[in-house]
Amino acid sequence: MSGRRSRSRQSSGTSRISEDQINELIINLQQLLPELRDSRRSDKVSAARVLQDTCNYIRNLHREVDDLSERLSELLANTDTAQAALIRSLLTP
Amino acid sequence: MASADKPINTDVPEKDVFALHFLQSLSNLRRQNTFNSPEKTNDRVKKIKKAAYVSMARAAGGTSRLWSRALLRRAAKETNKVVRFSRRKKRVTWLRRRSNRRDPVEEEEKEAERLRNLVPGGGAMETSKLIEETAYYIKCLSMQVKVMQCLVDGLSPK
Numbered sequence: 001m002s003g004r005r006s007r008s009r010q011s012s013g014t015s016r017i018s019e020d021q022i023n024e025l026i027i028n029l030q031q032l033l034p035e036l037r038d039s040r041r042s043d044k045v046s047a048a049r050v051l052q053d054t055c056n057y058i059r060n061l062h063r064e065v066d067d068l069s070e071r072l073s074e075l076l077a078n079t080d081t082a083q084a085a086l087i088r089s090l091l092t093p
Numbered sequence: 094m095a096s097a098d099k100p101i102n103t104d105v106p107e108k109d110v111f112a113l114h115f116l117q118s119l120s121n122l123r124r125q126n127t128f129n130s131p132e133k134t135n136d137r138v139k140k141i142k143k144a145a146y147v148s149m150a151r152a153a154g155g156t157s158r159l160w161s162r163a164l165l166r167r168a169a170k171e172t173n174k175v176v177r178f179s180r181r182k183k184r185v186t187w188l189r190r191r192s193n194r195r196d197p198v199e200e201e202e203k204e205a206e207r208l209r210n211l212v213p214g215g216g217a218m219e220t221s222k223l224i225e226e227t228a229y230y231i232k233c234l235s236m237q238v239k240v241m242q243c244l245v246d247g248l249s250p251k
Binding site for chain 1: 134208
């Protein structure tokens with residue numbers, strides 16, 4: 001076990017990461033996910049499950065950005081004078 | 094056997110920082126006459142999407158985070174149309190293979206691989222760093238979504 005640790009230190013050049021740190025990071029992620037955050041079960045959610053839900057959540061967020069970009073594009077293109085004035089007032093420094 | 098005890102900092106800037114950067118990007122687009130020209134809708138959407146990601150990366154602190162740095166680099170490359178693969182990817186593969194042999198957490202590594210593809214710049218990160226960056230990335234992404242949602246709501250006809 002020590003062999004792996006020392007070798008990884010040589011190659012990565014950063015400090016060694018312990019299991020506890022990784023668990024803490026995983027718990028940190030779990031707090032951010034909307035589904036897993038609310039379930040306060042006593043049994044720990046597996047790290048793989050957290051990572052999987054994280055991937056899904058990120059994909060959802062990307063999709064939302066896509067949708068909102070499309071709607072913004074339509075809205076900004078078809079504005080009438082009143083709204084265009086609003087945007088202009090927002091965007092000018 | 095000293096392990097790194099630095100506290101994990103996952104505080105993101107306030108929402109108005111994101112809003113400011115996004116509005117600046119939109120104003121740049123406007124200066125380039127993106128909205129008035131009879132462009133194809135897809136190009137316009139792509140430009141807005143790119144502006145969203147770039148402004149999010151800038152709001153999150155520019156180059157101080159690995160994923161924001163990767164995002165900005167990717168955006169700059171797109172404009173110059175030069176594609177280069179990061180050399181660091183090989184070293185991380187080696188690290189991951191070693192950990193696969195010692196720890197029987199293959200399922201975790203598989204999910205981490207999928208995460209690496211989603212988070213910008215993930216291919217060059219060690220797993221623990223990847224998890225830390227992901228937390229920050231998720232926070233910034235949700236901020237950006239909120240900003241865009243507010244903008245859409247404000248612009249939509251009542």
